[in-house]
Amino acid sequence: MQGQDGERDRCEARDGDGPGAADPEPRRGRPRSAAAERAILDAVIALLEAGEPLAGLSIERIARTAGVGKATIYRRWSGKEELFVDVVRDMEPIDPPVSGTAGLADLRVMLESMRTRGLAQRSSVLLVNIFAQMKSHPKLWQEYSGTVIAPRRVAMLEAVRRAVAAGELRDDLDVELIDDLFVGPMLVRTVHRPEAPLPEDLVDRVIAALLGGLAPVRV
Structure with a gap:
């Protein structure tokens, strides 16, 4: 898991959306943050309320709206399908x-x-x-x-x-x-x-x- 997170972090850095700039979570132990999860769910809901279709939402867009790095999302959900299901369950x-x-x-x-x-x-x-x-x-x-x-x-x-x-x-x-x-x-x-x-x-x-x-x- 740690290796996968590290790889995602490196990919984000190359994309210019690295967690160093956008991910507020501390690095030690990579604790799960209820605040970060709430921000991610709220970001998806806000984008959908603004008229964005599910198919058009990217992890990059969601992370940017939530104010977190992409790795923060991937540590909690393996992909958009799992994330969207949790959004529906939250609603x-x-x-x-x-x-x-x-x-x-x-x-x-x-x-x-x-x-x-x-x-x-x-x-x-x-x-x-x-x-x-x-x-x-x-x-x-x-x-x-x-x-x-x-x-x-x-x-x-x-x-x-x-x-x-x-x-x-x-x-x-x-x-x-x-x-x-x-x-x-x-x-x-x-x-x-x-x-x-x-x-x-x-x-x-x-x-x-x-x-x-x-x-x-x-x-």
């Missing part, structure tokens, strides 16, 4: 913690997180624009799917398994099907029908409908 609501031991209760927390992310995306023209651009860049969308969407799906599946084990959900159905039944309505409301309401009680209504079933009650 979205933080994923709430789950117990990791509960079943249906954890599932509810994660469904509610989907609802709040949907609200956040609706209220942010920038987020809508970023997601549209991400989907037109397969490598960037693959990075987002693999590092953000996939772990969330794994966590949901684990919560469903815990709910089944606890007797909160049926044990004669495929776990992935059960997961899809819970996630599907939220995806429809947040992604496929952006005009659809996302009321505060939506998650509870979805859970109640699934647990109660959709067949009419026979008396």
